[in-house]
Every structure is written in C-alpha cells, then in structure tokens.
Amino acid sequence: MMSTTSLFNRELLTQILRSNGWIAALYLLGLFFALPLSMIMIFTSDQQNAIPARLDNLFSLLIEVQIMLLIAVPVLLGVFLFRYFMVKQSADLIHSLPVKREKVFHHYVVMGIAFLVIPVLLIALFMLGLHLLFHLDMYYSLGDIFYWTGVSILFNLLFFFATVFIGVLTGISAVQGVLTYIFLLFPAGIMYLLFYQVNFFLYGFSRDYSLKLSIEKASPITFLININHEVLSIVQVLIYIAAIILFYVLSIYLYKNRKLERVSEAFVFSGVIPVFKYGTAFCFMLLGGTYFGETQGHWIWRIFGYAAGSLFGYFIAEMVLQKSWRVFKSIKGYFLFSAVMIGIFGVFQLDVTGFEKRLPQTSEIKKVYFGDSPYSYMDDPNVRFFEEEENIETVQNLHKEILENDERNQSASRFSRSAFFIYELHSGKQIVREYLISNIDDYASLYKPIVESEEYKEMHNEIVTIDPDDVDKISIYSHRDSLQDGASITDEKDIQEAIKLIKDDIYSETYEETETSSALESSIEVLLANNKSIHLTLKNSYETVNQWLKDKKLFDLATINADDVSHVWVMKNDRHNQEDLLNMDVETIISTMESNGIKLENKSEIQESLDAFQWDSDGLYMIAVIYKGNDFHDIGSFSGDAAPDFIRTKLD
Template sequence: MKLRTSFFNMGLLKQDFKQHGWISLAYFVALIFIIPMNLLMIATNPKHHLYDSPYLSELIYVEFGLLVIFVIGASIATGMFIFRYLHVKESADAIHSLPVLRRELYFTHVISGLIMLCVPTWLTAIVTWIVYQLVPMSSRLSSSELFATIGVISLMSAVIYIFTVGVSMITGQFVAQGALTVILLFLPTGLMALIGYHLSLLLFGFSSTYLEANGLSYWSPLVRIAMIQEQSFDTSEVILYCILAIVFLVAGYLLYKARHIETATDTISFKLLKPIFRYGVTFCMMLVGGAYFVTFQQEVHGWLYFGYAVGAIGGYFVAEMVLQKTWRVFELRLVKGFLIYTIVIIVLVIGLNSDILGYETRVPELEQIEGAYYGSPYGLNEKLRNDQKAFENDPAFVESIRELHEKITTDQPKASEGGTESEESYTHAFIAYKLKSGGVLVRQYTVSTEAIEEQLRPIYESKIYKDDYYALDQLDIPADRMSIESAEYVLQKSVVLSDPLEIEEFQQLLKEDIYALRYDEMADSRKELANVSLLLSNDERSFFRIGRHYRGVEQWLEQKGYLSTIQITPEEVAYIEVARVTNQSNQWIHPEEIFGKVYSLDQRYEIESQIIRLEDQEDIAQALQLYGGYSGQEMYYVMFTTIKGKEFYGSFREKQLPAFMSNYF
C-alpha cells in the first residue's frame, strides 16, 4: 500500500485522462483508418495488387509513411501535453503545492501517457486481426507476425514518449520542448553524418560512406522506426530499446527532482546545460553552413571555410538570443566566448589538415594484415552483417590492394577540386583491411583513374574481385527460366528460355567470358549488348549484363539465332540526332531536355550550333556500335528514333567518337 501511495496516484491519473484523453482518442481513430480500414478497402477490391498477399509487411505498410508520422507525432504530443504544467508558472506552482511527492507526480503522469499510447495501438491490432479473419481474402494473417510488429511499434512509441518527458525537464517552454525533442532524437544520426562528411573533406581517405553503411541510421529512434519496413527488429535491438526506455525514465525522474519550479518559461532550465546548448548549436550550425556552401560550390575548400564562419557566427548568436529571449545579445562577454570557440576550431582544422596523427599516410605492413577487401562500403557491410567471408587472404590479392593503397597515399592523385571531371576520369576506391590485431582499417578515396590504372589492373582482373563484383556465385545455381532483353527496354525485344541445358550452357559461357575480361574491357563505357534475368531454382532473381566484350556469349546467341531477335540493327533506326553540349553546369541533365522532348525550366547548358540529324545507314551503324549510357554530364548526346517512332538516348565519350562527328563539330 505504501509503494502504491508513493509512486502512483489514481486521482492524478483520472485528471490526466480528463485533460488529455483526446490525444489517445484521436490517435486511435487515425490508426483505425491507416491499418484496418485500408485492409478492408483492399479486401473489397479483388483487382488490388495486394489482394492475395499473405505478408503483413505489405499490408500494414500500405500507408506506412502516414503510420510513422502518427506514431511519432502522438508519442511526442502526449509527452508535451501531460507535462505542459511545467512550462506555465501558475500551473507549476499550483501542481507542486499539492500534498503529493514529485516521484508520485512523475510516475503517475508517465504511466497515464503510456496507457494513452498503448491502448489505441493494441486495440487497433485486435481490430486488424478480427477484420483479417472476416474479410474474404485467400490468405490468412499470422497472429504472431501482427502482434510482433505492433509490439515493436509500441516499444518505439514508448521510447520516444519517455524521451519527450525527459526533454520537458530541461526546458521551460512548451514549443521549445517539441523542437528540442525532434532535434535530439535525430541528433545522433544527423550529427555523426555531418561529422563524417566533413572528415571526408578534411582527411584524405576518411570514408563517410562506410560510416553510413555501418548502421548510422540505427542511432536515431526516429530514423529507425521509419526503417521497420526495410529492416525488422532483432532481439538485440528490442533489448537495447528497452534499456534505453529505462535509462530515459530514470534520467527524467532525476532531472525532475533537481528542477526548480521558477525555471518555467526559460528556454533551458538548468544553468549547467546552457553553455552546452550554446556551443552545441554553434557547432551544428557551423557544420551545416560548411556543408551547404561546399556542396553547392562543388567541394571547393575555400567555400567550406566560409561556410564554417557564417554558420558558426549565426549559430552562436541565434542560440544566445534563444537563451536570453531577446536580440540584444551583442556584448563583450559573448564575443570573448566566440573567440575561444573559434580558436579551438582553427586548431582542430589545422591539426586535421596537417595530419599530425598520420591518418592519411598509414598503410599497414603485410605481416599486420589478416585479410583485405576492395569494393564498396555497402558491400562490405552486407557481408559482415550476413556473416559472409568479407576479407580475402590470398597473398597476391592482398599485395595488389596494398600496392594500390601505397600508391594513393604517396601520390594523392585526387580528382580535381570543383568536380569538372567526367565520370570515367576518377575512381571511388574503397579499401579495407582485417588486421591481425583484431581491428579493421578502412579507407575510401576519389582519385584520378589514370594515375592508378597500373595498380587497379591486377585487382580488377583477379578472380576474387570478379566473383564479388559480378556476383558470379549466382551462376552456379540452377535456373528455371531465363529472359534476355535488349539493352534498350523501350524497344521491347526479348527472348525467354526454359530449356535447362541451354540455360546451364549460357551460365557457364557467361562466367567464362567475365573471367576472361581485361581491365580495359571492364572499363568500356559503351552500352551493353543485352540484359539477362535469371529466375533461380531458389525463387530468387539474378541479373547480369552482356557487355560488348562477352565474345563467347555473343557467339552462342548468334549460333542459336537469338542475337538478331534482341539486337537493334541500323535498318530499324530511321534517323539519329546528335548534339554537343557546352558551358554545362555540374548538374544532371536528361537528354530529353537537350533534344526538346521536355521543357527545361533551368537552362543549365548551351548547344553548340544546330542539332544534327543523320539518316545514313553507315553513320547509324557507327553510332549503335559506339554509344554508351549517360550520367547527365557528358559533352556529346545522341537520340535514336526507330522506324516505329520509338526513341532512346545515349552519349558518346570523347575517346570513342564516331568518325562522322569530325564533319560536324
């Protein structure tokens, strides 16, 4: 009885429901419309693409974006309104004058909020389950799947709510509580992403992409709940968030005990937290300012430092205005504080640029390396997450990667500042080592391809790299069906094969051709001959491209009579149009804009002379042989128009221009 009296008060609970029960009701109505009502609409429409779907992940997430918004919004709103009395002086004085202990106030309010959030969620789950049993759909919903998903949503809602309650203790303003809650919940992911991005600019070799690939989005509850659709929670995550909920609950209680009633209406309630707020805002705004200017100015470092200065000055004085609730903050004391901050940042930036820790030049010795990886950050992270072999210990492969790394760190052949190079002129080199000491050393570089071609060649031509890059293990799995389609989907030219012997023969030839590719052939930017889709015996799909140098496959297709079916011939093209683009900004341009098929609101380029139109069959044949895809920043663009009126686009690289181009440009 004593414990119940000390931690819980039924009168306060009833009062909370009288005042704020409308939040719970509105939340329940929203959930009903988003989940079971959607299910009913699907069930009464047999033509709906999800009508026969047995997967909750498809049904419950039909309006998933809206669901996330309401879950987050209701959780934050509940925490804000229940503890709103802390931000109004009269209410704070009245509540704390009652003969009720603070712990009783705190835990009763927390419990009432959890009830307001959990009851609508679980009622919605029950209604959803009932609806699914009654509607005339061919599949049935798994109860365990439904309630497991609702359980995770309830857990995340509770975490966000309890965190909001904690934030209400550190601020004395209702609006500030909402803003600070959203900012602080997103801060771990946002701040680390910003820091990673700036380190990649200041430290040659730092991989911000690896940081993102390595689960950076999991650091924010707001981002994580939005990712449930893509990545379900495992047991360790559930335990982690349960622990976080308890930590936030205890921290909120301790802050409540220490909070002074008279801090109502103050932006920050604790004196100790005010400098943290001031310099935290300054630092974040400095990073945002630097990122803004350097992004729009193509990573020119002069603009980076200008952005730092603008962001820091704005952030520092805006933070002080918020704290003092006035714009009259320009005084000597604050200027001194900003100068100290500036000196610290300058020292830090100089230290990073001078590489006093030897980060940029570090290359592990061979005897220190247990295994090495070359590829992409996301590929490495996926292998590690799925417990697959990520680091190869083949001596020749490891030595090739180390030689490449040594060449890059010695010469530092960076891509030009300003981003004016073509896509083929630079390489994104991602290198990772598993060290015998147990650590992992990761580096990523954007460097001139020409400067490291000699070191790239043995890596690209190795069996290890090709197995990983082209996912050749998929070719060892028997396939039930194979579709070979023209590289230009608009033409709708394809061949479908179901003969197991033919498919197996093709798979073997494709693997042999890929193993035989040389570095120069792998780097060929011309349009592929065709695309292949394999429906594997394990019900998975695998996709491959047939490049211009896949000689065995091309010969096999010709012998079988399939090549003429999928390949477009010059006779099928009525004419081509070619344009040379000059004075192009570093923004993506679609060829449709250039050839006037769509109207461009932003004239980001100029066309030299007129667009030329060619109908000669030899010119068309050359164009078909040499054209490639487009990244939106090429100089020469081509549009093919077939005799049936269909259009497709491409580009020409300066190293592979058709002979007829010299007659016109």
C-alpha cells in the same frame, strides 16, 4: 496494507483524464484506422480477388500513418501533460495541493503511460479477434501481434520519457517539443554531419560506408523509417529500456530540484545554457560546412560555411535564451568557441593518429576486398575477397600509389572513380579506406592485373559463381522495349550453353574491354529457381556469346543494331553548343544537329557509332540515333578517344 487512496489522488487523476484524455482517444482512433480497418479492407478485397498477400509484419499496414502516430503522439502527450509546471498559474495551483511534488509527478507519468499503452493493447486485442474470427494466418500470425504490441509500447514509452526529460529542463512547452525531436534525432544527425567533415579532413575515410553501417540505427526515429522491414534486435531493446529508465530517474531527480518560479524560461537549469548555446553553434557550423562544401566543391566555401553556420547558430541560441534579437553584444563567447574549433580542426588536419598513411603489411592481411563502391560490398550477402597472396600484393600496390598521389586525387571530374578497400587482418581487425581517383587512366597499369584476375571477376560477377542447373530462364533485351520484345532462352541445353559462354567471356575479358562499353548494350536477366534474378550487361566484347546468339537467330531480337536505325546525326559538341543544348527540347536538339552536323546512313558507320554511344551530353561529339518507324530517339555523345575515325575525319 497500504490503501489505494494513499497511493493515488482520485481528484488529480480525474483532472488529468479530463484535460488530456482526448489524446488517448485520438490515438486509439488513429490506430483503429491504420490496423483493424485497414486489415478488414484488405481481407474483403482479397475475398473478391482471391489473392491473399502475406504482410511482412503489422507495421506494413499503413506504415506512414503508424510512423506518424508513433513519433507524434507520445511527444504531444508529454508536452500537454507537463505543461502544468511551465505556466505560473497552474504551477502554483498544482504545487499548493497537499501532495508531495514527486507524487504529483508520478500521477502525470502513470496517466501518460496509461494513455499510450491502453490504446495499443485494445488494438492488439482487436487484431487478435480478427485473426481468430476470420482465420487470417495467411496475412499475419499471433507472433506478429505480440511483436507489434511490444515494439509499439517500447517506442511510445521511449519517446514519452524523452519528452518528460526535456520538459523538466525547460520552462517553455514549444521549446520542449522542438528540443525533444532534436534530442531524439541528434545521434543520427551529428553522426551524419561529423562523417562528412571527417571525410574532408582525413584522406581515405569512407563516409558512405560509415554512414550506412551505423546511421539507420543511431536514432530511434531513423530506425522507424524501415520498421516494416527491419526487426528490432535484443541489443536495441535493452538499450531503449535502459534509456527509458535513465530518462525517468534523471527526470524525477531534476524535477525535485527544479525551481518552480523559473517558468517561461528556455532553460531552468543554468548548467544547460552553455551546452545548448555552444552545441547549437557547433551543429550549425557542421551544417554550414557540409552544405557549402558539398555544393560548391572547394575548401574556401567549406571554411565560409563553417564560419557563417557557427555565427548564425550562436546568435540563434542567444536569441532563444534571451528571448530578444538584441544579442549581438554577446560576441565574446563566440570567439572562445572559434578558437577551440580551430584547434580541433588543426588536430584533424595534421593527422596525429596516422590514419591517412596507415597501410597493413602483407603478412598481417588475411584477405582483401576491392571495388568501386562500399554499397556493392554491404549489399552483397555472398561477398567474396582476394585471398591469393599475389592478388593481395597487386591491390596493395594500387593502394600505395593512390596514397603517394593524394594531391592529384583531390578534385572530382567526370572521369572520377571511387576505389574502396577493406583489409581483413589475422588479428580480426578491419581497415577500411575509400579514395576518389580523379582520372582512372593514371592507374591503368595497376588496375589491369587486379581486374583481370579470376578472384576479382568472381567478386564482382555473381553469374560466374552460379550452377547452370539452378537457372530457369535467361532473358536478353535492349533498353528499347518498343522496338523488340527481347530474346528468351528456356531450353535446358541452351541455358547450359549460354551460361558457360557468358562465364568464358567474363573470364577472358581484358581490363581494356571492361573500360570500353556502349550505353546501348543490351541487358541480361538470369532467373534462378529460387525466384532470385541476376542482372548483367551483354557487352560488345562478349564475342562468343554474341556469336552464339547470332547462330541461334536471337541476336537481332536481343540487341539494337544498325538494322533498327534509320539514320544517325553527329555534331561537334563545343562548349557554346553544349550550354545551349541543355536548355533545348529533343526536337530542337535534332533540328540543330541537322543544321550543324553530318548524317550517317551507312550501316557499318551507324554500327560503329552505336558501339561508342554514351548517355552523357558533355562528350566531344553529340549523336542522335533515329530509329526506323519509331517516334523515339536516343541522344547522347561520345568522347574524342572513343569516336570512330571517320567521325574525326569528317568533323575535325
């Protein structure tokens, strides 16, 4: 039987423990503070208040501290442990021992694993003891302990072996630490930057849909941000385990072939140098293009961002590699890089794949989703689709018109709106497109049959799909809680009537009415029996609901109307006034309107002004609503088209 002496060198293990054991001790202390101590504090507090609060999982306990420990400790440990082959004196000393090189490496790896795993296991035992001693089932279960233990060990080992892998590539500890985080964040970061560029070059590409669908799980660090709510899937676990094994195999292979004399160099393998140099230039190029393109909104600035970012990134990489700022003679490689990038961007611009013009035939389509945001689709667990052939064709007609007018939709404005399409094909494939429509009025005739269809109303108004018997309470309130407490409907019969009338008004609402609204319209909250809430707006166009509320003497409680207003100031909002008003406080704005505007005190005129009110400040007319017996004011504007006739008559 092989003796333990032949497997491990006691002196070497002791040396590693003395040099780096403090990291494990600090990790144990941090975990104790985040979990057992935090749990004891919550338990003793709830004992006094008798209000136990169930935890989503054990990561909910001081989640910020736990994330910081998971991200920082294994990387810090990897940097300190493997510093021995990055300093010439220690590298010569360690490798002069009568121990094989790979055996030395395994000693450090085993101790690193122990430093990370033992504190986690000790805290898990502590949490188990608390659970059994104080019967903490109302806070967390035994399954929560096992899940926390497994996930913590998995992420610790993943980050640790990633640090080890980067460490064998470089000869500088600082570079090792920085590159490890870049390496771990790279999948999410490069995906984010690439999607921004593709969104610019491919008309119809949905950046937000693609990002939300994949970026949170693209990097283990981005996944950790929501670890107290997200559950690690089996697929993710297998991927992370495979990555750990791959990092270990590559690390030991590279370590055995590493030239020991190449310490204090940024990279000890020549093959990594061009990858780092051109990779850095590429990432900075995307970053520069994204920044200048999104902030300035013009393609010339985007091109400037590409050029400036790539040039900056290229020379930064050269400075790191040469450890000098005198690197500007190495410009030849940059010209080669630029030529390749221009070729790649040219391919995207030409749309050789036909992405932009690809539109499925009606016979291929099983169902279609249409809305003004990808988030409304992804955040709705009960999302609905167009399935009637007539509605599918009307959606396609709108899509075709958008494609034919792509140049008109390139520039954003205050009237811009997103048009989001998802085609579910009979083949099982999906076609996803999103477009920015510069002026929705240009497509009003195509929007009208879509928005007025029953399927669209059921797709975007959850209230029409619920059973009135599932409703516990209806609350209607304005944005001014200080003016009134709002109206509550709790009687079962009244709830049945109100829900029916709301549904009737939604089904009968025209496209023109959906496009006409006031920012001062009240909100409706429908509380369901399962404690879920549905929120919608009490629109002025909901005539039957509003009349029912008036009959029930609830309308005045639920809304802001002319009776709540002392008077209104209205002023022409030319460009000069608009720029000045942006820098004024509320009192100064009202004083300016008193000097340059008109005062409305007639109730019918006040009500018309309230119905046209919008929160933005760039409409043709500025409006200030002064409420009775209240220090609060509402300041907004309305466009020339939405302004009441008497306003235009008095001010134009």
